[in-house]
Amino acid sequence: MIRVGIVGATGYSGVELIRLLAGHPHVQVANLYSSSAEGEALDSVLPHVQHVSLPQLSAIDAEQMSAANDVVFLATPAGVSAELSPELLKRGARVIDLSGDFRLESGEVYRQWYKREPAPGEWLDRAVYGLAEWNAAQVAGAQLVANPGCYPTAALLALIPLAQSGWVNPRSWIVDAKSGVSGAGRGVSLGVHFSEINDSIHAYKVAQHQHTPEIEQELSKKGGVEHVVQFTPHLVPMTRGILVTAYGQLERAVTTDEVHQLYRSAYEGKPFVRLRKPGSHPRTKEVYGSNYCDISVHVDERTGRVIVLSVIDNMVKGAAGQAVQNMNLMFGWPEATGLPLVPLFP
Amino acid sequence: MIRVGIVGATGYSGVELIRLLAGHPHVQVANLYSSSAEGEALDSVLPHVQHVSLPQLSAIDAEQMSAANDVVFLATPAGVSAELSPELLKRGARVIDLSGDFRLESGEVYRQWYKREPAPGEWLDRAVYGLAEWNAAQVAGAQLVANPGCYPTAALLALIPLAQSGWVNPRSWIVDAKSGVSGAGRGVSLGVHFSEINDSIHAYKVAQHQHTPEIEQELSKKGGVEHVVQFTPHLVPMTRGILVTAYGQLERAVTTDEVHQLYRSAYEGKPFVRLRKPGSHPRTKEVYGSNYCDISVHVDERTGRVIVLSVIDNMVKGAAGQAVQNMNLMFGWPEATGLPLVPLFP
Amino acid sequence: MIRVGIVGATGYSGVELIRLLAGHPHVQVANLYSSSAEGEALDSVLPHVQHVSLPQLSAIDAEQMSAANDVVFLATPAGVSAELSPELLKRGARVIDLSGDFRLESGEVYRQWYKREPAPGEWLDRAVYGLAEWNAAQVAGAQLVANPGCYPTAALLALIPLAQSGWVNPRSWIVDAKSGVSGAGRGVSLGVHFSEINDSIHAYKVAQHQHTPEIEQELSKKGGVEHVVQFTPHLVPMTRGILVTAYGQLERAVTTDEVHQLYRSAYEGKPFVRLRKPGSHPRTKEVYGSNYCDISVHVDERTGRVIVLSVIDNMVKGAAGQAVQNMNLMFGWPEATGLPLVPLFP
Amino acid sequence: MIRVGIVGATGYSGVELIRLLAGHPHVQVANLYSSSAEGEALDSVLPHVQHVSLPQLSAIDAEQMSAANDVVFLATPAGVSAELSPELLKRGARVIDLSGDFRLESGEVYRQWYKREPAPGEWLDRAVYGLAEWNAAQVAGAQLVANPGCYPTAALLALIPLAQSGWVNPRSWIVDAKSGVSGAGRGVSLGVHFSEINDSIHAYKVAQHQHTPEIEQELSKKGGVEHVVQFTPHLVPMTRGILVTAYGQLERAVTTDEVHQLYRSAYEGKPFVRLRKPGSHPRTKEVYGSNYCDISVHVDERTGRVIVLSVIDNMVKGAAGQAVQNMNLMFGWPEATGLPLVPLFP
Incomplete structure (x- = not known):
């Protein structure tokens, strides 16, 4: 069992990660982070997870996050990861970033389309674009995966x-x-x-x-x-x-x-x-x-x-599901571990 | 006041015509035709028109339809108008056809895309394509208007x-x-x-x-x-x-x-x-x-x-509304008569 | 033609009043009031009314509102009318209030359920509850109509x-x-x-x-x-x-x-x-x-x-439509004037 | 692993059973039955199950159904189970019926409300009403469970x-x-x-x-x-x-x-x-x-x-999920086996 941390746990991608990871055989959701609701239980904000065993919401702290998790998922708005991820990576954490901050190789192109400052170039260079069907080998060896946009x-x-x-x-x-x-x-x-x-x-x-x-x-x-x-x-x-x-x-x-x-x-x-x-x-x-x-x-x-x-x-292949698929690749498990999801129909 | 007949009155385009014509100052909805519900009141099939004063549903009969209406709207499935419209036109009726039967100038192209027999070529030639913003003059003089598809x-x-x-x-x-x-x-x-x-x-x-x-x-x-x-x-x-x-x-x-x-x-x-x-x-x-x-x-x-x-x-500009707009052109009224509809928002 | 003013023109009840009054034969929408968007055109906030001839949005001013309108509709949040309506009524304006501020006869009951201060009792006493089907006679003679809740x-x-x-x-x-x-x-x-x-x-x-x-x-x-x-x-x-x-x-x-x-x-x-x-x-x-x-x-x-x-x-019988029905009663027109609306189906 | 058969596999309750049972650790979906599509693959009718390993659709045959399954789920319209279940039960099969045919203890009451003939009284007597939270002990020993209505x-x-x-x-x-x-x-x-x-x-x-x-x-x-x-x-x-x-x-x-x-x-x-x-x-x-x-x-x-x-x-607690919960009770597994489903939100 690895320990997983989720930043932005009260957003839609965050709770979808929780849904998927709750059924994953090798994962313990060890830490949930939120900038807005620290100290609260997640089900006070999102009652649909009542009865699901989950940690309380913690404040964001790069030191603790790196030490207490084997991998950290960032489900945060544009700009947050550009600042937070380098702090985590420096401390040796493995990061799967669901935002757009590390997807574009060129900081200049990022600046032009996102209208904000890009992440530092040295880290942009190390990010692997996590389109699992096409980049499986690189993802397997990555410290930082940029999870593709939906x-x-x-x-x-x-x-x-x-x-x-x-x-x-x-x-x-x-x-x-x-x-x-x-x-x-x-x-x-x-x-x-x-x-x-x-x-x-x-x-x-x-x-x-x-x-x-x-x-x-x-x-x-x-x-x-x-x-x-x-x-x-x-x-x-x-x-x-x-x-x-x-x-x-x-x-x-x-x-x-x-x-x-x-x-x-x-x-x-x-x-x-x-x-x-x-x-x-x-x-x-x-x-x-x-x-x-x-x-x-x-x-x-x-x-x-x-x-x-x-x-x-x-929310799944376009965000949290692909992120779990990438985690599976990073930890050497079969790609579909925890994801054998039959669609809900109708 | 002109007398208007609607064929296919129990379908969605038919009831939308009724909604619009009920507010038209120069029109009396004189006859409603239905192949499936003749003799019934429309509100037994579509209760939303209860209290709206409307004639009973009549059977389809080219002779009566031509005599009893100044214009006939056909809101019928593909193929019906190809047979019925010539019968009405021969008897001097003016027809606005909401189906696709008279929109294509080439019978061959119709056969290829609709997978059914086209209307007789002589009548195809006389039909005017009723895109009101672009063909107003031709519509004004038409006996048969092919109302455009949605x-x-x-x-x-x-x-x-x-x-x-x-x-x-x-x-x-x-x-x-x-x-x-x-x-x-x-x-x-x-x-x-x-x-x-x-x-x-x-x-x-x-x-x-x-x-x-x-x-x-x-x-x-x-x-x-x-x-x-x-x-x-x-x-x-x-x-x-x-x-x-x-x-x-x-x-x-x-x-x-x-x-x-x-x-x-x-x-x-x-x-x-x-x-x-x-x-x-x-x-x-x-x-x-x-x-x-x-x-x-x-x-x-x-x-x-x-x-x-x-x-x-x-249902409006893509069907019944444009049909009323064409009727206005055919009878020499201002294009927007009966149609000054402010959108329903939200 | 009477001159009508609408307060809260950028809200849903306000724009529904505009839709209905645009088709009313005896009414000119003379003034639109908004606390948030004065000086703008309504279609800059609500593009669905583009091409509908409407005045610009004005600031709220009891003196002008009373002088420039034969009747004022208030489509405002709870609490606004309790303060504004007395100012208008004192100046002789006729008011149709779509909010809940004048519906309850007892200020005490209002305080208990609305958790805010009621309108002054003298004005509560003069308000007529505008359930048109049951109170038509009182509405006809009212200066202030409290339009029922939805x-x-x-x-x-x-x-x-x-x-x-x-x-x-x-x-x-x-x-x-x-x-x-x-x-x-x-x-x-x-x-x-x-x-x-x-x-x-x-x-x-x-x-x-x-x-x-x-x-x-x-x-x-x-x-x-x-x-x-x-x-x-x-x-x-x-x-x-x-x-x-x-x-x-x-x-x-x-x-x-x-x-x-x-x-x-x-x-x-x-x-x-x-x-x-x-x-x-x-x-x-x-x-x-x-x-x-x-x-x-x-x-x-x-x-x-x-x-x-x-x-x-x-939005209609539960708000703007009933308000127009009440206006018709107040001005002695047939109840359904401007409201012969066939439902939009489907 | 037990072998499970599903009758009515092409309906909504049937495919929901398949979704849930596909994630159940002790179950093999061994047989799918359909009166309308025998010989076909389920994904030709319901493409959302493509790639899910499933048997072809078979015809309904009480003999085969009893022999080839450890339990049979009936997800069929009213009336079907009343006739089919006795045939299965006589041959020793265990049955979970998702229809209403065995829920009412009184055949007379069934006749009155369902307007059709009830199942034979002897079998009505043996059915257990499968409201799992309240009847767990009886369900555990049942041959025939009447799964509650939604x-x-x-x-x-x-x-x-x-x-x-x-x-x-x-x-x-x-x-x-x-x-x-x-x-x-x-x-x-x-x-x-x-x-x-x-x-x-x-x-x-x-x-x-x-x-x-x-x-x-x-x-x-x-x-x-x-x-x-x-x-x-x-x-x-x-x-x-x-x-x-x-x-x-x-x-x-x-x-x-x-x-x-x-x-x-x-x-x-x-x-x-x-x-x-x-x-x-x-x-x-x-x-x-x-x-x-x-x-x-x-x-x-x-x-x-x-x-x-x-x-x-x-579709879950009101049909297929509760049926699986009942199966768990019948086979002595913890009630939530295969059902630790975090809700899909939003």
Whole structure:
């Protein structure tokens, strides 16, 4: 049993980590940290965990955190990890960061898209991008894992095989993504007011969302050439789930079956990617509560485009579940340990 | 006061026509027709219209329908109008058809996308495509108006000004559309089961939806060259509303403000198109229950693309409201007569 | 045309008043007041009213408000009207108050349930409780109308006929009410966070909701004896609508048909109460966007109870619509002027 | 490892059983039965279980079912189990029936409320009512367990302690219950059409729901006198969850704390009942996906009533979860084996 600490335990990603780790055979949730509610029991803030045996909420203290945990998960807002993680890492802690602070290799690009100061370059260099299906070996040896963003997870699993194939114009990608509201976190604002969101849909941050460079960086690395992505997120009146509808311009004639075969090879043996029938339409509900990413591919011969659909639960594969998957890799356990989650349907 | 007949009065488009026409100053809802419930009162099937003064449901009979109404609205499934409308037209009736049977000029294209026999060519030739903002003069003189589809309405209002501008590659259009469930009608199936749809989103009919050729036909006519559209519809867990997120590859450098100005000119004096601030993100809820189409434009200089967002209420501007707008044009009344609907918010 | 002013124009009740008054033939929306956004255009805060011709937002000023309007609607939080209304009334203004500040005749009871200071007793005495179906004559002559609360409107229309009949034990009433989230207003809090509310239901303020004494006061006045009500509100994951499920212990044997007949007589000629078939189950959606209150009655002979179901749109009959109905009565127009609203279905 | 068979595997209760049993350490899902889809793989009907190792769907055959399974779960519509279970039981099989066919001890009462023929009396006599918290010993020795209905589970856990206390008038119970739509099953009808249900609430089967006698039977047995219940179910626009708001007339003065203490004693050591703080308001979302029943109590001294709130996930504690709990008792395993489910929040 390893001892695990969670920073930001009262947020949605934090409580999802608790849900998953409570069922993990090799883990003890040893410490919960919160900047706002120290000294309280978590169930006074989130009654759904009543009866789940958990430590009280502690204050953030790098010294104690490093000593008392074998690994620390940071489920904190942008900017917190950039400051806290180096303090932990210096003291030898292993860190899995669910925020965006260590995902971009270039501090300059971070500054441009996040409109804040990046983490120190020396630490950016050591971070491993934790897209488990593609970077398992590096994650296994990492001290600091940058857990991918929710949108990039769905987009990259959908597109990397094609990016590697060279079949698609690397500047033609359009990623039209639709997310449930839990991705916005537990903070209150008019933007998450039920009466404003229910029975409605809208796009946001068109051409300006900070997950754009993250998707481009990883596609470019895997594809070996520069990829440019038009990324548009939308807010859907549902709690969980992300659907990516991705479009690429084909540079050679391929069939749906050929693309399907490409993906079959790429994801063979990967427990959490489920390739769905060619021409089918996965639903976010079909992965609800699970760590799966379901993908289907479509080639439109009329227009010369490939369309890839992918769905994840943004709280699981898009956040806490992938973080646990990365922890499994770091500690040498089978990737799916503690995560054999059948989706909750309906 | 003119006498109006509605065929398919027990469906969603039918009852929406009733809601709108009940407030129209020049109209008497004289006859309601239903193939399934003749002789009954509408409120026995749809209690929300109790206390609204309405005729009983009658059987379908071309002779009576032509004689007893100044105009007949057909809110019927695909295939019905192809047979019924010629019978009405021969007898001199004026018809506004809310189905897709007369929207495509080519019977061959209809057969290919709808997988059924088209209406007779002689009548297809006489139909006017009722996109009121762009075809007002032809609608005014029409005997048969083909009311546009819900998705094409949102897509065409979003794209025609750019199609005419020549600024965008006409083969680059991607129309990623998101619809509420009412667009699927009142028929029962697993596809509209609450427990399957709620808290979930999915794409459907990728590369195969029958509204694709309708959008292409009208863009091509207005643009003067052939336009090809990649159209992807999605089902969103909401009752009403369509959001179109449309992407085009720019062939010359333009700014968001220039595109905004193009749209301002195009829609000046059009009461139902509201151009929203450049760079803003309209929500379907902001047009709920109204005949508005709200549009905003975004140029992404980084990628060389233009992104246009448009929202409508699929039951109003996407069906019954636009049909009333067309009726107003046919009878020489101001376009907005009976339709000065402030959206229901929230 | 009369000139109307609305205080609290940027809240949900305020914008619903604007929607309804925009279609009223005798009204000009002359002034909009807001404590938070003076000098702005309303559509900068609420873009759904773009293109609707409206005055700018003004600051609150009792002198100007009294002079520039024939009637002032107050759609303000508890406590504001208690101070502002006397200033307006002294200057001769007519006021329709949508808040709870003038609904309770006893300042002491107000203090106990609202936990704040009541309005001055002299003005409490002059206020008329604006339940239009039951107090039309008094409303017609009122200078100050206290517009009923959303829950009391649904509960009182459901129960007054039985309270008058003497058939039910007046201490046996249980009013189990279910409301959409718009009733909580536009303010932000965890209590209206989409991710907390969606796909969930809960009761709140059991035995403590401030609408309890309002229901009891009016039932007692109409029934001629003291009525005691157990009132439990619930928050339902929907935007609009209230359903009241009310239970009373019968003191004599009556049938569903007899109760139905009682209600038929009570509401004959009332345009906004629709008595539904005995034994039927009205849905909130069936009154969506309209000023109707739909009611059905059930007698359970096995248990000796009567169960009454009533549904309203909380924003219309439960707030802005009833306020317009009261204005019509005050100015001598037919009750339904500007309100012939067919519900929006689905 | 025991071998388990599931009849009705393509329905919602069936797939929820599969989700739970997939994580059970002592169970192998050996056989899936379906009357409609034999020979198919389950994931062809329900793609969310793709990658979950499961047997193909088999035809219903009492002989094979008895031989090939250590226990058979019936997740079938009313009437099926009444015929099938005796065939299985005669052959020695152990059966857990999730339908209502064996819950009522009196065939006559079943006939009256279910409007169909009851199961043979000899088998009704042998069935054990599987409310695990109250009947654990009998369940342990049962060959046939009648798994409680969803509404009765929430109502009985909420009321049995008070029924035993004698503090409440046993004819005064009112159970106002609110359910998500999944309780209606996967069959298609207008009653579960998204556009009709979304953003709306309604009561149904007032005074006539077949769960009424089930609640009364068990309250009467536990309370030792006849209890009469007014039961009203409502359909809420959410997928999962039941909230019961129950009212009883107190026959002696007690405080909220005394009632809370009564419940604390009653449920001490019961892993799946969580007594929430006195005066609190549990939400269905707080038990989502789990086998918990959360309960809070309120005494209203003003009215002399006690109000009890209880929430469950209707698919888990209200169906499949409680069935697994009963299986655990039948096979001598700790009650919570395979069910240590932290709720999915949000």
